[in-house]
Amino acid sequence: MSQQVLISAQDLKKYFPVKGFLGGKTKYLKAVDGVTLDIMKGETFGLVGESGCGKSTLGRTLIRMYDVTGGKLSYQGKDITNAKPSEMKEFRNKMQIIFQDPYSALNPFWNVEEILSEPLAQIGMGAGERKERIEYLLNKVGMKPDDMLKFPYEFSGGQRQRIGIARALSVNPEFVMCDEPIAALDVSIQAQVVNMLEDLQHEMGLTYLFAAHDLSMVRYISTRIGVMYLGNLVEVAKSDNLYDRPLHPYTQALLSAIPIADPRAAKKRKRIKLQGELPSPMDVPQGCRFAPRCPYATEQCKTQRPELRELESGHFVACHCAEKFAD
């Protein structure tokens, strides 16, 4: 794998304004609050964390579906933090998204041909060429040319997701935000869709950001994994390192919930039970955001926010006490 940075985020922030009641002060929901991250060309960067921790918002901000509240964002070295829609034109097709819920992501009144034609027409492709391209795309995602005339409701969830994938790939992107693309699918077909995404990645030279709240699957498809908690990345490591040597108590807690087949490995593993609820991103705790739920929290943790630091080569963690967990 080449080590070229495709997307770079520095201290990236995305806040959503929330109006106060009866003309009260506007507050901010800090969905992404200071994420620093380089995504390398050709890799699959897995993004894990509980529902509501900011995975979708981070992915959508990285592809500039959302405006950036703060920090810096660049694509292949070009600063796109504040790029206007006209300036984003050259990047639009390069960055695509596959949504979690394929049904709500597809226009129910359009047939597959119309759904897939739209992005192609936008890049100026003529009708004849479009038809050929749509046949090619349907074939790529394991569907038949006849499916072109059918409507979303005529398909199963898995097939709908295949259409969503075909649409994302129609304009030859370089980077695809896969936003929990299998979470809404039947367990029996999840592996098929993941395998297909992997095949397409190799064939088309794609870079993925793959968000998931289920840790067991991302291990096998990700080059590296980032663990998110309340709008922050708390740990980033190569996939195997993260599973074999989780250094952040939150990662340890997430992994504790996954059964291990090997009894020796299971015995060695620290078990941490997650206490309490995810706090509101409207009211984030001072200091370490995980402190209210962390069994190791100290006085320092409650007041001083831990920075993401490289504790071992390529293994980053945001915890004051991570050294203690490294032995």
Ligand SMILES: Nc1ncnc2c1ncn2[C@@H]1O[C@H](COP(=O)(O)OP(=O)(O)O)[C@@H](O)[C@H]1O
């Ligand atoms: N468009 C939006 N407007 C306001 N709040 C939002 C919006 N999108 C997400 N949020 C809030 O931001 C936080 C992070 O959400 P999200 O990025 O969807 O997390 P995840 O994908 O990890 O489940 C949540 O508290 C969510 O309610």
Ligand code: SF4
């Ligand atoms: S910094 Fe403190 S509270 Fe936060 S995860 Fe580490 S030990 Fe727990």
Ligand SMILES: [Mg+2]
């Ligand atoms: Mg999400």
